[in-house]
Amino acid sequence: MNDKDFNRVSALAGLDLDYTALKSELNSYSILAAKVAGTELSEINLLDSYTQWTVASASGNDNQKPRESAVCNYTIKEENAFETRLDLDERFKNSPYVLKEGFKFYYGIPLKLKNSITLGSLCVAGKNLEHLDTTQVEQLHLIAQQIEQYLSLKHELNIVEEQLKQQHLITRRLAHDIRSPLSGIAQLKTEQDFKAMEREDLELYLSAAVASAAAMLTLTDDILSKDTASLNTNASxxxxxxxxxxxxxxxxxxxxxxxxxxxxxxxxxxxxxxxxxxxxxxxxxxxxxxxxxxxxxxxxxxxxxxxxxxxxxxxxxxxxxxxxxxxxxxxxxxxxxxxxxxxxxxxxxxxxxxxxxxxxxxxxxxxxxxxxxxxxxxxxxxxxxxxx
Structure with missing residues (x-):
């Protein structure tokens, strides 16, 4: 069991991504990468426990394949990049994408969260290409950095949403905690006969307390209603x-x-x-x-x-x-x-x-x-x- 791989899968799950909905947000990066490299194929892939999910592709296809059959499964193990001649590499030369589709060259960049945990890859593959020049490699890594920033923003957004949720819960608990004793104070006016007690000062004091309690009850009801509304605002x-x-x-x-x-x-x-x-x-x-x-x-x-x-x-x-x-x-x-x-x-x-x-x-x-x-x-x- 590889704990590093487990941490990677857990981090990807923590982003709570809908893989099918990422195409509109990431496809432009994939198209740009294909143009920079001059390749027929460019993909942004995320890999979970079992599957490679293609969330953006220069060809417009969103697909999935078993992780073990994906070249990007090797890319995520690298620190900087994975480059190979598919038609000469014993691991891939007999695969359908070489024999049937004719791909020969592959270059993949691991996509990391906070520069530490690899979630997937940006890759390009060509049928007539044998290598990339220095400028192409630099530009592809710049594109990969933009994708990593997108993933980091998703991560930070999840953290903020969780913090807001906890704040809402605290507000609700405080309001409920305040409401209970104040309800008891408000009931004093109906349960005590102040005139029979002949304690005018106490009557004035309790009357003021009742008025304050009633006002606080109105306030806490308002807090709870607004808090419920805010919790339900984010429909997604x-x-x-x-x-x-x-x-x-x-x-x-x-x-x-x-x-x-x-x-x-x-x-x-x-x-x-x-x-x-x-x-x-x-x-x-x-x-x-x-x-x-x-x-x-x-x-x-x-x-x-x-x-x-x-x-x-x-x-x-x-x-x-x-x-x-x-x-x-x-x-x-x-x-x-x-x-x-x-x-x-x-x-x-x-x-x-x-x-x-x-x-x-x-x-x-x-x-x-x-x-x-x-x-x-x-x-x-x-x-x-x-x-x-």
Whole structure:
């Protein structure tokens, strides 16, 4: 288990990116890189536990491929750049993009977050090119720096949004804490007979206290109403179960189809919106893992439920497959990060990252993660996350 790789996957998930929505924001960088290099291909790729996601391409195509078959999987291991003659490199010369598409030259630059954690790559590939000159290399690295700044801004935005959310929560708690004792003071006027007590001074004092308490109650009600409105302002931070189901179909059907695996995703019929933070990487890793270890003709079933009888209310993500299953000792090794890489049912490379990542990130969000499995009979995974 490579902790560096695990940290990279966790950092990418922390950005909470919608890969299909990045094209409009990043495609201009990819087009510019192709023009600078004079190549037919230029892509911006992000690599998670299992998949290389092409989020921008000079050709306009957004696609995905298994991480192990991607040249960029080598680029992310480099400090500065990865350059190779694809047609002469033993690792790639027999690949379809060389034999069928005719690509010969590749140059890739790792894209880093805060100059430390590599998330993906900017790459160019050509059919007639054999090398880049110094000026082209410098310009490509400048483009890569702009993409890294974009990713850093996404990271900083997430931090600011989380800080704002915490401030809102603090405001709500303070308002509730103030409201309770003030409600008691306000009730004194109806529970005490000041005239019978013949304490005019006390009556005046309590009357003033009641007036102050009533004013404070009005103020705290106003704080709570405004705070609720501000929490709901950022509509993009919330998603319905139907929207989540549609997005998961869009992202993971391309992985299930080549293996002739039926991907079924069901969800509760509700219009309730839930925080979307980390939902795609969490659910996506579970689905990708199930597809990887389910044989051709198998089935992966996903169910999305809101458990209102839980305290707090929880989102349950359930992923079930009829694949090869997991031995009890292997489950412990996978979730603890000590498992060795395992090969999928179609020869896919496993990195031992997915389940550990889901377990740790889910638990950091206050959730629970459980697995039930029998070798040869499939696996069932439950992830339950508290929702606001």
């Amino acid at each position: 931070a919330y998603v319905s179960l139907t929207e989540l189901r549609t997005k998961l179909y869009e992202l993971y059907t391309p992985q299930a189809t080549p293996k002739n695996i039926e991907l079924q995703i069901d969800c509760d019929a509700t219009s309730v919106k839930i925080p979307r933070k980390n939902l795609l990487p969490l659910a996506g890793n579970l689905i990708a893992n199930a597809i990887k270890f389910t044989p051709s003709g198998g089935k992966v079933s996903v169910a999305l439920h809101i458990l209102k009888d839980q305290d707090p209310t929880r989102l349950e993500i359930q992923v079930e497959d009829n694949g090869v299953g997991i031995a009890p000792q292997t489950i412990e090794a996978l979730t603890s990060g000590t498992a060795r890489a395992q090969t999928g049912t179609a020869g896919e490379t496993g990195y031992g990252l997915g389940l550990r990542f889901v377990k740790e990130l889910g638990e950091r969000q206050g959730g629970t993660f459980t697995i039930t499995s029998k070798e040869g009979l499939g696996t069932k995974v439950f992830l339950r996350l508290p929702i606001d």
